[in-house]
Structure formats: structure tokens, C-alpha cells
Amino acid sequence: MKAWLFKPFEKIAGWESLAAGLFVMLVTAIIAALSGQHTDGVLDLHLGPTAPVWVLVVQGLINWLSLSGCLLLSGLWLSHTRFRLIDLFGTQALARWPLIWSVLYLAVPPVGNALRHLTDKLLQAAAQTSSEVIADPAYLLDALILTAISLPMLAFLAWMVWLMYHGYALVCNLSGMRAVFSFIGALVAATIISKGLIWMLLHSTMN
Amino acid sequence: MKVIPTQCPSCSGELAVTGLICQRCDTRVSGHYRLPPLLKLDGDDQAFVLAFILESGSLKAMAARLGVSYPTVRNRLDQIITQLQADAAVET
Numbered sequence: 001m002k003a004w005l006f007k008p009f010e011k012i013a014g015w016e017s018l019a020a021g022l023f024v025m026l027v028t029a030i031i032a033a034l035s036g037q038h039t040d041g042v043l044d045l046h047l048g049p050t051a052p053v054w055v056l057v058v059q060g061l062i063n064w065l066s067l068s069g070c071l072l073l074s075g076l077w078l079s080h081t082r083f084r085l086i087d088l089f090g091t092q093a094l095a096r097w098p099l100i101w102s103v104l105y106l107a108v109p110p111v112g113n114a115l116r117h118l119t120d121k122l123l124q125a126a127a128q129t130s131s132e133v134i135a136d137p138a139y140l141l142d143a144l145i146l147t148a149i150s151l152p153m154l155a156f157l158a159w160m161v162w163l164m165y166h167g168y169a170l171v172c173n174l175s176g177m178r179a180v181f182s183f184i185g186a187l188v189a190a191t192i193i194s195k196g197l198i199w200m201l202l203h204s205t206m207n
Numbered sequence: 208m209k210v211i212p213t214q215c216p217s218c219s220g221e222l223a224v225t226g227l228i229c230q231r232c233d234t235r236v237s238g239h240y241r242l243p244p245l246l247k248l249d250g251d252d253q254a255f256v257l258a259f260i261l262e263s264g265s266l267k268a269m270a271a272r273l274g275v276s277y278p279t280v281r282n283r284l285d286q287i288i289t290q291l292q293a294d295a296a297v298e299t
Contacts, residue, residue: 013276081285087278171278173285 006159008094009167013087021093025064028100029056035107040198042067042191043157045102047116055205059198060096066194067164068092070186075172078182083171091167098160102153111149118146161187210250213242221247244294252287259284 003010009017032039033053038046042063068089075083106112125139164187169179213222224240245256255269262268270280 009276010279011274011276013278081281083278083281087276091278170276170282173278173282 006162007166008163009091009170012094013167013171014084014090015086016090017094018086018090021064021090021096024097024100025060025093026057028096028103029053029060031100031103031107032056035103035112037103037106038198038202039063039099039103040195040202042187042194043161044191044195045099045106045153045157047106047112047119051202051205055201058201062197062201063190063194064089064093064096066197067187067190070190070193071168071172071183074182074186075168075174078178079172079174081173083173087171088168091171092164095163095167096160098156098163102156105152105156114149115146118142118149122146210253211242211246213247244291247294248287248290252290255283256287 012020028039030053031037032045033051033056036047036050037056038044038048038051039056039059040046040048071092072085072088075088106115121142122139165179165183168183168186169175172179174182214220215222222242224242225237227236227240228234229236245253248256258272259269262272266277266280266284270277273280
């Protein structure tokens with residue numbers, strides 16, 4: 001069970017993982033669209049204005065393809081093994097499956113409403129005291145509550161990042177610092193690319 | 208199934224063959240023969256190589272046979288290749 005949760009790509013890769021991953025991405029997009037969420041970056045999940053399902057599907061595809069593309073370049077550069085594209089893209093698709101738990105969690109009305117309320121409150125407080133370096137202690141409790149509510153999402157995010165790394169390292173047969181640093185580099189590059197592309201998407205569809 | 212030992216239990220040095228016997232007529236041959244590279248692999252790796260050949264060199268078939276993913280089989284093969292290459296480098 002532990003292997004399936006944390007090292008699934010030792011058992012499944014290629015077309016099977018691609019099909020499963022795309023299916024999960026679709027379901028995630030539907031739930032996100034229905035609950036006013038956006039996957040506006042490779043690792044991002046935020047509450048926002050309601051958008052059609054196709055926008056959320058495209059967001060998911062951009063996130064998946066951005067990271068897969070960056071990892072492909074990294075793998076071609078560093079790997080000594082001949083790896084299949086379908087394995088890399090397929091494992092990266094399925095690696096995103098923990099995101100569905102974050103989306104489901106945020107879709108629970110009390111959770112989503114609490115996050116929206118606390119975020120608005122803290123943003124308003126910041127706008128009023130922007131010249132101060134230290135936040136007003138009156139809002140620290142709100143910030144702590146916001147952090148506590150976000151902890152499950154952080155756990156799911158960490159799980160997802162681990163699966164992304166596991167898929168990349170296994171498919172490209174990389175290990176150690178070489179695998180870690182190249183993965184981090186690809187993740188940063190993919191985040192920038194995905195943010196830019198999704199901004200253009202939202203800018204053209206939501207206005 | 209017995210696996211031929213390849214490392215000295217005393218000093219971990221490489222073991223060699225110094226005698227062979229004919230199972231039909233009892234003729235004995237003595238000399239100094241280094242073990243072939245494939246026999247220096249551990250039992251699991253030897254079984255893997257044998258299965259790989261029986262599957263006509265298909266990594267996909269090996270993955271299905273072992274119940275693991277294609278990249279896992281690929282990496283196992285790469286490990287064995289690295290080991291054989293290291294052994295070949297030592298011999299030369």
C-alpha cells in the first residue's frame with residue numbers, strides 16, 4: 001500500500017499512467033470549476049472567480065505539459081539512459097493526482113468560506129497598515145488560523161511534489177543531488193511558464 | 208538451485224575455476240579459468256538476464272512478467288549493464 005501511495009511508478013507508467021492521470025485531471029477540473037477554484041500554476045491552487053470547466057481543463061493541461069516539457073529537457077541533458085516520452089509524460093500526469101484531495105478539501109463550504117473570509121480580512125489589514133514592517137498582533141491569530149486551515153493542502157502539495165520527483169528520477173534513472181537540483185530547476189522554470197500561460201488564458205477568457 | 212560463489216568469503220577477492228570434471232566419463236581438467244562475466248552477477252541478476260533473453264529482449268514483456276513498470280525494468284537492466292562494463296574494464 002505504501003509503495004502504491006509513495007512509489008507508484010515502480011508499478012505503473014506509460015499509457016496506463018497517462019490515461020489515469022488525464023482522467024483525474026478532468027475530474028479535478030470539474031470539481032474546481034464548480035467550487036470557484038483555479039489551478040493557476042504547476043503547484044498553485046487558489047480561490048477565484050467562477051470559470052467554465054474548459055478553462056480549468058486547459059489550466060490542468062498547461063500545468064502538466066509545462067513541467068513535463070521542462071523535465072524532458074532536463075532528462076535529455078542529464079540522463080544516461082534511453083527513456084520513453086510516454087513514461088515521463090504519463091508519470092507526470094498521474095503524479096498530479098493528490099491535487100484532487102486539495103480541491104475537494106477546499107470545495108467543502110466551511111473551509112472555502114473561512115479561507116476567503118480570512119484572506120479578505122488580512123488583505124484589508126495589510127492595505128491599511130502597509131507602512132508597518134510587523135503585522136498588527138490583532139491579526140496574527142487570523143493568520144495562524146489561516147495557516148492551520150491550509151495545512152492539509154500543504155500536505156497534499158508535498159505529496160504531489162514527491163510523486164513528480166519520483167516519476168522523473170525513476171524514468172530518467174537519475175539519483176542524488178543531480179536528480180534533486182535538476183528537478184528543482186525544472187519545477188521553477190515550469191512554474192514561471194505555467195503562470196504566464198495561465199495568466200494569458202484568464203486574461204483572454206475572463207474579461 | 209545452487210548459485211556458484213564468485214567472491215572469496217575470506218578476503219572478498221575474485222574466485223576462479225581451477226578444475227572441471229566430465230559428468231559422463233570422470234575426466235578431470237585442471238587449469239586457471241576466470242569466471243565469465245555473466246556468472247559474476249548475483250543470483251537475482253542472472254535470473255533477470257535469463258528471463259530477458261527468454262522474452263526475446265523485450266523490456267515490455269519483462270515488465271509484464273515481473274509486474275513492474277517499464278522504467279523499473281529499464282533501470283534494472285542499466286544496473287546490470289554498468290556492472291558488466293565495470294567488470295570488463297577490470298579485465299582489460
